Amino acid sequence: MKNFKNIALSILLITAMLAGLSGCDSGGGSNIIPAQGRLRIATTTSLYDTGLWNALEDRFEEEEGIRLDILYAGTGIALEYGRRGDVDAVAVHAKATEEQFIADGYGIERIPFAYNYFVIVGPAGDPAGIADLSPEEAFKKLYDTQTTFISRGDASGTHTKEKAIWKAAGYDYEEVTSAGSWYVEAGKGMGPTLQMASEMDGYTLSDMGTFLAYKGETGLVTVVDEGSILLNVYSFIVIDPDNVEGADAEKAQILADFLVSDEIQQFIKDYGTADYGDSLFIPCAGNEPTS
Amino acid sequence: MGELWQGIIRALELIVTFDPEVMAITFRSLGISTSACLIATLICLPLGSLIHFTNFKGKNLLVSLIQTFYSLPTVLVGLLVFILFSRAGPFGNLNLMFTPALMIIGQSLLVMPLMLGLIISALVSLDKTVADTAFSLGASRFQAGLLSLKEARYAVITSVIMGFGRAISEVGLAMMVGGNIRGFTRILTTAISLETSKGDIELSLALGFILLLISLAINVILSQLQRVEKSAAR
Numbered sequence: 014m015k016n017f018k019n020i021a022l023s024i025l026l027i028t029a030m031l032a033g034l035s036g037c038d039s040g041g042g043s044n045i046i047p048a049q050g051r052l053r054i055a056t057t058t059s060l061y062d063t064g065l066w067n068a069l070e071d072r073f074e075e076e077e078g079i080r081l082d083i084l085y086a087g088t089g090i091a092l093e094y095g096r097r098g099d100v101d102a103v104a105v106h107a108k109a110t111e112e113q114f115i116a117d118g119y120g121i122e123r124i125p126f127a128y129n130y131f132v133i134v135g136p137a138g139d140p141a142g143i144a145d146l147s148p149e150e151a152f153k154k155l156y157d158t159q160t161t162f163i164s165r166g167d168a169s170g171t172h173t174k175e176k177a178i179w180k181a182a183g184y185d186y187e188e189v190t191s192a193g194s195w196y197v198e199a200g201k202g203m204g205p206t207l208q209m210a211s212e213m214d215g216y217t218l219s220d221m222g223t224f225l226a227y228k229g230e231t232g233l234v235t236v237v238d239e240g241s242i243l244l245n246v247y248s249f250i251v252i253d254p255d256n257v258e259g260a261d262a263e264k265a266q267i268l269a270d271f272l273v274s275d276e277i278q279q280f281i282k283d284y285g286t287a288d289y290g291d292s293l294f295i296p297c298a299g300n301e302p303t304s
Numbered sequence: 305m306g307e308l309w310q311g312i313i314r315a316l317e318l319i320v321t322f323d324p325e326v327m328a329i330t331f332r333s334l335g336i337s338t339s340a341c342l343i344a345t346l347i348c349l350p351l352g353s354l355i356h357f358t359n360f361k362g363k364n365l366l367v368s369l370i371q372t373f374y375s376l377p378t379v380l381v382g383l384l385v386f387i388l389f390s391r392a393g394p395f396g397n398l399n400l401m402f403t404p405a406l407m408i409i410g411q412s413l414l415v416m417p418l419m420l421g422l423i424i425s426a427l428v429s430l431d432k433t434v435a436d437t438a439f440s441l442g443a444s445r446f447q448a449g450l451l452s453l454k455e456a457r458y459a460v461i462t463s464v465i466m467g468f469g470r471a472i473s474e475v476g477l478a479m480m481v482g483g484n485i486r487g488f489t490r491i492l493t494t495a496i497s498l499e500t501s502k503g504d505i506e507l508s509l510a511l512g513f514i515l516l517l518i519s520l521a522i523n524v525i526l527s528q529l530q531r532v533e534k535s536a537a538r
Contacts, residue, residue, distance in 0.1 A: 053402065062502060067486070084402065084483045085498070098391030099401045205501040230503050259391050259399065 052264040055084040055091035056104040057170050058202030059220040060247060062227070063293050065284055066104075072280070073271055079264055087202070089168025095119055095250070098257045102265035106170035106220070106247045119257055120250035126272045127281050127294040128246040128302045131174055133237035134207070134224055135216035143216075148240040149182040156184065159195040161215030165206050166198025170245075175218045178242055207231050220245050222293035225285065246302060247294070273299045307505060315510035326507075330514050333491040336404055336478075337471040340411035344419050345464050347412075352423035353449035357435070367424060373417030382480035385410040389481070402483035407491075410477045415467035422463030426456040458533040462526060469522050473515065 056066055061083070070081050086094065088105040095103045096119050103120075105111060114120050133151055135141070141160040143151040155162050165172040176186050189196055197215065199206045203223040210217040211231035224235070237243075249269050252260035271277055278296035285293040295302070318326050355366065389395045389406055400406040434455050438448040453460055475493035482489035484498055492515045499508040 070486070082402065082483075082485045082488055084485060096392070098396065202501055204503065208501075208503065227503065257391075259396070 050264075051080045051082055052102075052261065052268060053082040053084070053100045054102045054104060054265070054268070055086045055094045055100045057088050057091060057106055057247070058085055058204070059106070059169075059171060059223045060104055061085045062202060062204040063222045063285065064226070065222070065281070065294070068284065069272075069277070069280075072277070073268060077267055077271065079267065081268070085202070087165070087167045087169030087171075088173065092119075095252050096257065098252070098259045100252065101261045102249060102251045102268060104247060104249050106245055107173040108246060108248075110170075110173060111248060111250060114250065118255075119253060121253045121262065123248045123250055124269050124273065124299050125246050125248040125297050125301050126278075126299065127296050128244065129221040129294050130238060131171070131218055131220055131243040131245045132224055132235045133216060134210070134219050134233045135236045136211075136214045137232065137234050139234075139236050140214075141216065144236050146237060148178050148237055148242050151237045152178055152182040152184075155216060156182075156189065156192065159193055161195050161197065161213055163197045163199050163206055163210040163213065163215050163217040165203070165218075166200045167202075169203075171203060171218060171220060174242075174245070178218070181242060207233060222285070225289040225291060225293055228289070244302065246297070308509075311506045311509035312513070314506035315513045318507070318510040319514065323510075326510060326514070328487070329490055329492055329495050329511065332404070332489075333472060333493070333515075334518070336407050336491060337411060337468055340408045340471050341415065341464060341468045343408065344412040344416045344467055348416060348419040348423055348463075349453060349460070350449075352420050353427060353453060355420075356424050356427040356452075357445055357449055367421070370417050370421045370424070374421060376414065376417060377476070378414060378474040379476035379480065381410060381414045382477035385413065385477065385481045401481070402485060402489060404482070404489055407478055407482045407489060410481050411471040411474070414474065414477060415471050418470060419463050419467040422466060423453075423460055426459030426463060427452055429459070430456045458529050458536070462529055465522055465526055465529075469519065472518060 060066055066083050070083055073079070073081050084091070084094065084100060088103075088107045088110065091100070091103045091105050092110065092114050094100045095114070104126075108123075111120070111123050115123060133143070133148060135143075141155055141158055143154050146154060154160075164175055179186050179189050190198065197209070197213065199209050201209070203219060204227055206217055207219055207224065207227045208231060209215075211233055216236065217233075221238075224233070227233075249272055251262050251265040251269055254260040254262045275298075278298050281294050281296045282292055285291070355363070385406065386401075387393050389398065389400050389409075391397075391399075391401060400409070430452055435448045435452050438451050443451065473493065475497055478484070478489070478491055478494050479497065482491070482494065484490050484494040490498075492511050496508045496511045496515070499505075499511070
């Protein structure tokens with residue numbers, strides 16, 4: 014009897030291990046160690062949460078025959094991956110930070126490929142009464158009335174923009190973060206932050222694309238959407254292999270050309286219109302949008 | 305409540321229809337954690353018996369230290385592995401960042417203290433006469449160790465399964481060093497984390513359900529083992 018149990022147990026364990034190990038191969042049909050020929054990029058969470066990158070990934074892999082690995086990361090950590098040589102390119106949205114990144118020699122050039130606008134969103138009915146104000150005035154009023162505001166708090170592009178608006182509104186950012194419990198630092202991606210704002214009946218700053226993608230399930234509404242400070246430009250930066258060892262600029266450039274090609278620019282323009290009734294992104298084919 | 309029911313129904317659907325993405329993620333999870341466990345076992349078995357059978361200064365301290373590391377935070381191990389294996393780090397030229405291989409390395413580091421500690425306690429709790437008898441019959445330290453491990457096999461297997469349980473359920477390390485890349489390094493726990501943040505509760509629930517099934521299987525094996533062990537002791 015004891016022997017039988019031993020044998021049964023051994024069989025069970027061995028089966029589990031074999032199933033597991035064979036799973037390594039069947040899982041996506043890929044090797045566990047990267048084959049040459051994979052292109053690795055880090056993308057801002059707002060581009061990923063809308064599902065745009067998933068759609069682009071499939072097309073790119075099919076058309077160019079290059080396996081594309083996409084890391085989901087805010088602008089801050091995405092650029093850090095770039096500096097360390099862990100990715101070949103980044104898709105981010107924080108102009109001043111990007112320019113510094115390129116000036117430091119890590120990136121070759123900034124290729125703006127799409128833009129939209131940031132919006133201040135909040136609960137239906139606008140309890141703080143900030144509609145019709147400029148973004149700066151709206152932030153001032155939120156501060157004065159101590160209304161719950163969910164900040165990304167993660168050094169992402171959206172967070173960088175939020176800081177810029179606080180600054181334009183005349184506040185020192187340190188002052189804001191220590192202003193009280195109404196100012197909540199989520200430390201999460203855009204989608205989760207919108208969900209948090211909805212749960213907590215608070216306001217937040219979001220990019221238009223992610224907001225539209227999450228509008229249905231969060232019940233939040235656009236409160237402030239006008240003001241030149243709200244422009245949100247996404248750009249693609251190829252990591253400079255001269256200064257960052259191991260970066261594959263050649264493949265990254267193929268993706269850069271792919272992004273600004275007429276066909277993909279049209280694809281970006283149409284992306285999401287069927288689901289959300291409005292396009293999420295406006296293509297800008299390598300040129301800096303002005304307004 | 306409705307959401308939960310709907311989620312469970314959808315979860316069952318995804319599982320019984322063998323949804324290809326769900327299956328791929330599940331097998332990837334199993335493959336990575338099993339490999340990590342295998343590596344950790346191969347290191348911990350000899351290391352554990354070496355520590356047990358050698359007397360040296362600071363042995364008690366070392367054992368307490370190992371036990372302290374049972375609850376080593378996964379993100380901390382993740383950070384360490386990230387710093388070591390990132391392109392700018394000392395092992396950067398291996399080019400392992402954001403690959404399943406690195407997740408295996410990280411997970412084996414993560415479970416090693418737990419396995420090592422449990423193997424040592426398994427040997428400690430073993431009747432001392434086993435090793436003594438072996439030595440008196442002229443066995444080498446290696447042979448005595450092998451015999452002791454064999455005698456303590458149920459406790460040893462328990463330690464391996466516990467290690468596996470810790471590996472398959474962790475999310476912090478997999479996220480940091482694997483990067484949650486779709487179709488490459490996405491595993492059950494990181495997929496649950498991402499799908500929840502994207503609001504796809506149904507898929508999250510389905511994946512969570514599978515993870516629960518795996519834990520259940522582990523528990524069944526564990527309790528079965530303990531029963532066998534008890535009847536063997538009698």
